[in-house]
Amino acid sequence: MDRPRRLLLLTNSELGAANIFLAAIHELMQLDPQLEIHVVSFANIAKVYHSAVDYAAKAAPHARPPVFHQLEGRSLSQVLVARNPRFWDVMSNRLGGLNPFTIAATARATSGIFIPWDAADFVAIYRQLEAILKEVRPDFTVLDPCFAPGWTLCEREKLDYVLFMPNTVKELSVGSQPRGQALWKYPTMGTGFRFPVPWYQIPLNIYCGLAFFIALITDPRAARVAKEVQEELGFKITTMKEGGVLQVPQVPVILGCRQELDFPMAVVPDFLRPCGPIVRPGPAIGETDPVLEKWLARGRTVYINMGTLRRYAEDEAVEMAKALRMLLDRVTPSDGSPLQILWKLKKEGDYSAKEGSKLYSILQREVDEYRVRIADWLEAEPSAILESGHVVCSVNHGGASSWYEALCAGVPQVILPVWSDTYEAPRRAELLGVGCWGNPTSAPKCAAVEVGPALIDVVLGPKAAQMRARAREVAAICVRGGLGRTKAAKEILKFISAKTSSSNAVNLTMESVEKDALPATTETTKDHDLANSNLSDSRALETIRERYRSLPEEHEGMPIPPVTRYFLAIHGFEGTGAPNVIKCPCCGKEPRQRSLADPNPSRRNYFQFHWARCPRKRSSCSCEVCGIGTSSRVDWRLHHLRAHFPGFENEEGRGHARDKSPPIVQYNPCGAEEVVIAAVFDAEEEPGCMCVVETSNTIPRDDHDRLTANGVMNIIVNEIQQGAPEPVYVSIVACMEAHEYRTLLSFVEGI
Incomplete structure (x- = not known):
């Protein structure tokens, strides 16, 4: 009997990333009950994982139960906080100012997420992954890109894998937009600027974007850890910086988003597979908390949940309570059913909402009438609460899970961003017409004078009914063509089938x-001169040959490698007749060619960079001879070149054995x-x-x-x-x- 197909899931344990993996498992167990799923993560996700799998097993009782491989060691968030107890305070910095130290600190903190572990911990985790890989021998792998040891394993062992992310389309494709729009049209992460960026904020947007990027890629700690790990393992590691910041991902990326829910993008790269919001399913409220179900049914509810990481000091909680007081005081009998508050409050410090506390003094009447419930934990899943039909407003921090759960439930939102990567969420809410920004000037904290009016506008204001209707329309868009988690699972199965169809x-x-x-x-033929190769008389090959001849053979006194000239020729580049000048076939410009003849392959990237991001780049960048999509990697170009022009040898000195090619x-x-x-x-x-x-x-x-x-x-x-x-x-x-x-x-x- 043939062994079942095996899928390996590698993810960090933080729910912001792990939730989409748990949602995909739920669907995979139903779509392919014989699929053998192996999940690798840290101990602090075990409880949520087993709960999610138990629920999935009820929907697919005949499916193989997934296998959980628990990693020894500290998770990403545990390491970050242990190294810097104020880490999340740094990540809450807003970048809309000119302070370079704030920008640099946030960028370095972001870099820390890409590679949080020190060298010893990284190597220890990697060795565990090697052992798991040897045991499981997966047919395919799905990877959380912020799990650097996992990405290093996939690259080192040449696994068949895809990246799986809850990120937006904008975050992964902004660099591909024409005319440098990444700098002047789309808001830089953490600034909170509107889309499109107002003209008077464009200089600041450019400054913040460039300063953040430079600080991110020059982080000395990340470089030191990467070097130490390389010395220990004997090869380079792969992190989000190498695989997603300095270059576009070289493998497909399954996204828990869809274009209609994001800022409009002129170009969506082919490597992206947007599936729509991926929400982890869970049992109905009646199964987990029947008391809460009855309470919600009493009236319209405002649901406040600021995520798993955000903790409120007492003074901030008091500001939120004052904002709720403003909303409750505006409710009249003509507004319909009573209004009640469900507040999941994770506290920082020792305080309570009991009688005699500051919070109680502000909300005393509603607490006594059981119209305000404040708890630090709720058994029911957030998605189940939102889908109950009783929630009229979701107050959240704009994180991926909270944002999409409310969108899919058709609930208007008041967003209070607290992390640098959540400042775009309220702008998207405003653009879609499903909510507003509750703390535009006080973020990442909240002030009653801002949150109160925002709550009134969304729940009771003249546009509240229109906003609720629009939220329902957007919810329909979220599931158009199927649930996001179902589409993501089908994408994964498609990749597995493509891999196993040939090997099985x-x-x-x-x-x-x-x-x-x-x-x-x-x-x-062994003739390696493209200009004189003995090829067929096809028009495409002849055209390429002519372009190849027209391209300059040297630049600044250095020869341009034949394989680089070939890469340019096969994509339409040609010489202008002037020495050292090459014209882009898409935009007609003559980009700087400073690095074109550089003998160091790691620096021969500028012209390729222009071609990959040319504002008029053709939608399909494929070889004109065979139509296969091409890569700018030097080794890929060399091999593809040899496929069309047999005998073409490598002149770049990059290590390929020139005389040993079969x-x-x-x-x-x-x-x-x-x-x-x-x-x-x-x-x-x-x-x-x-x-x-x-x-x-x-x-x-x-x-x-x-x-x-x-x-x-x-x-x-x-x-x-x-x-x-x-x-x-x-x-x-x-x-x-x-x-x-x-x-x-x-x-x-x-x-």
Whole structure:
């Protein structure tokens, strides 16, 4: 009996990120009961995890129960607070001012989230992950990108994986917007500026954005820890900085958001998979707290929940109580059913809301009438409370879970942002017409003079009815096409199927393939000069050859590597006739080429940077010959180049073994124009490794597979059996051992 497909989920334990994983598990257990799910996280999520899985098991009683692998060590938030007890105070800084120290402190704190552990703890966690990986041997992995040890494992072991995030589309695509809009149109994180940024705030927005970015990428602590970990492990680590800030993610990203709920974006990168809000389901209130269910049914309720991390000192709680007093005093019998308050208050310090306290003195009448309930913990899930139908206003901090739970429930919101990444939530609420900002000048604290009027506007004001109607409309948008968690689970299953379809295919041998299906293998040319390559007479290849000839061969006295010239030619760049000048085919500009001929590959990025973010960049950036989506990575370009121009050698000195490249095999199955398997030794991998890869017809373009010879043979057989209606190009993104390559080569030569 074949073993079940295995999925590995790697996540931090903080609910802001982990909730979407728990929601996905709920759906995966129903969609694929035989899927074997393994979850890796820290101890402080265990209680919530088991509760979520128990609830999911009721909906899918025949599903395999997920396996929880508990990591030893401190979680992200535990480490951050242990190192700096005032960490969350720093993260609450608002960046709308000119103080560079505030911006730098917030940026460095953000960098700390990317890599919170010191070197010893990081290595210890990584070693545990290695052991879990060896035990589980997953078919596919889903990763929380803020879990740096997990990301390092995925990259080091070349796992098939995707990133899974509750973030907005804007956060992941703002750098791809045309004409530098990231700086002048979209508010910088933490500023709280309106969208689009008003003209008079544009200079400050640019200043904050650049200052934050520079402080983030130059964080000395992060650099030191990364260096120490590298010295211990022997290889570089991958964090959000390397994988998502300095470059766009190189793997697909499943997002718990959808474009209609975000600031309008001109360009949404192909690597994003927005699924819509992902809300973790839970039992109805009647199952967990029937007393609360009856209490909610008494009247309209304002629900206050500031998340799991925000704690209120007594003076702040008093301000909130005064704001509630202002709202309650405005209620009249003509407004309908009585108004009541459900306040989940997590306290900082020793105080209470009991008789004799400051809070009691402000809300005494309503507390005595049981119309105000203040508790530090509620058994019912926030989503269940919001979906009860009795909540008329959600007061929250704008965190992903709180924001989307209220949106999906169709409840208007008063948002009091407290962290630097939550200041955009009230602006989105205003843009969508579903709420307002409750502390625009007092944030991250709250002041009664601001929160009170905001509550009155949303609950009782002249636009309150309109806001409630709009909230219901937005709730319908949230589930258009299906629940976000269902769509995310289907995306994950799609990736798993793409991975396992080839590796679990019937193992057909050479004898099972018709001998006359393919013509004999031909030898390839060793000529590495693209301008003179002996190619077919196709128009696309000839056009590329002409562009290649037009491009300057050197810059500032240094030769431009042929593979770089090829990359430019195959995407439409061409020379202008003037020395050292290359014109962008999308916008017609002549970007600075300062780094084009730099012999250091890590600095040869400026022109690629322009091309990737050109304001008029074509929506599909694919090779003009085969149509496969391309990557700016130097090794990818080299391998793809060899697939089209056999024998092209690496002139960059990047470590590829120039004289050891095995021949490129070409053949034509069932009348297809051309199928190419390109195999190249790569000295950057372990000795004896070689690279082979994906086909455009059988594996998603963004999938990165560690393929065995058997897996590639199955791909070839599948292409033959399916008739290969389109040209199939196998480009290079995966690792194969040398002995596997010899097996594959014998197979192809036998065909």
